[in-house]
Amino acid sequence: MTATAPDAVASTVSPVDRQAGLAVPRASAVWVLIAGVVGLVAAATLTIEKIELLIDPSYTPSCSLNPVLSCGSVMVTPQAALFGFPNPLIGIAAFTVVTVTGVLAVANVRLPRWYWSGLAVGTLLGTVFVHxxxxxxxxxxxxxxxxxxxxxxxxxPLLVVTASIALQPATGDHADAGNAVARGVHQWRWSLTALWFTALILLILVRFWDYWSTLL
Known part of the structure; x- marks a missing residue:
């Protein structure tokens, strides 16, 4: 039998097993694990630097490189402890969950769609906070x-990946509409990510151009 277009997409994005959960593509699983580990290391390092700064107010964090790239200038602001405690503590908790999820995904443990949907929603909230x-x-x-x-x-990119996993092609009622969304997210996920990063880089260049221009 000739494969239909939805079948072709389903072969690219691993199929759904309702009983065993979602089968995550290998590349996506590896990315979730890498994102979790990198984010966890960054959050833990920020927490350590914050502790050092609390112990010694004259301490210069290792990431204070110049007037623009300066962790120390950011750490002492109210925004760095929006909820009454250092923001990196949120990162430690969140990226621990992502890391464990990545380990399970790489090990081919199929987690249910509701779990991936919850992780995608949590990542969306984290992305809003980041922005x-x-x-x-x-x-x-x-x-x-x-x-x-x-x-x-x-x-x-973690948001893009978790969303593409949670929106994998489904079966049953409204499957065609859901699969159309899934195909769109999957097909354009890295183009969207590239545009997203390009916009942020341009904002940073424009905002601090007076400083960057002195380095040319």
Whole structure:
């Protein structure tokens, strides 16, 4: 029998087994694991730097490189502890979950769709928070935290990947509509990510151009 278009897409994005959960494509599973580990290391490093700064207010964080790339300038602001405690603690908790999920996915443990949907929603909330921090860094604080930027760099594509996993082709009622969304997200996910990063890089270049131009 000749494969239909939905079948062709289903062969690219692993099929759904309702009883065993979603079969995650190998590349996506590896990316979730890498994003979790990198984000966790960045969040833990920021937490350690914050502790050092609390112990010794004159301490210069390792990521304070120049007037623009300066973790120290960011860490002492109210925005760095929005909920009354250092923001990196949120990152440690969140990226621990992502890392464990990545390990399970790489090990071919099929987690249910509701789990991946929940992770995608949680990542979406994290992405909103990250963009609030980006706005604050660019237009209120006037400095960039390199370790924070690592978190930004993994959170955005992590959202795209988890969303594409959660929206894998389904069967049953409204499957065609759901599969159309899934195909669209899967097909354009990296183009969307590239445009997203391009916009952020341009914002950073424009905001701090007076400083960057002195380095040319």
């Amino acid at each position: 609030w921090l980006i706005f604050q860094s660019l237009y209120r604080i006037g400095a960039l935290c390199p370790y924070c930027m690592v978190v930004w760099a993994v959170t955005i």
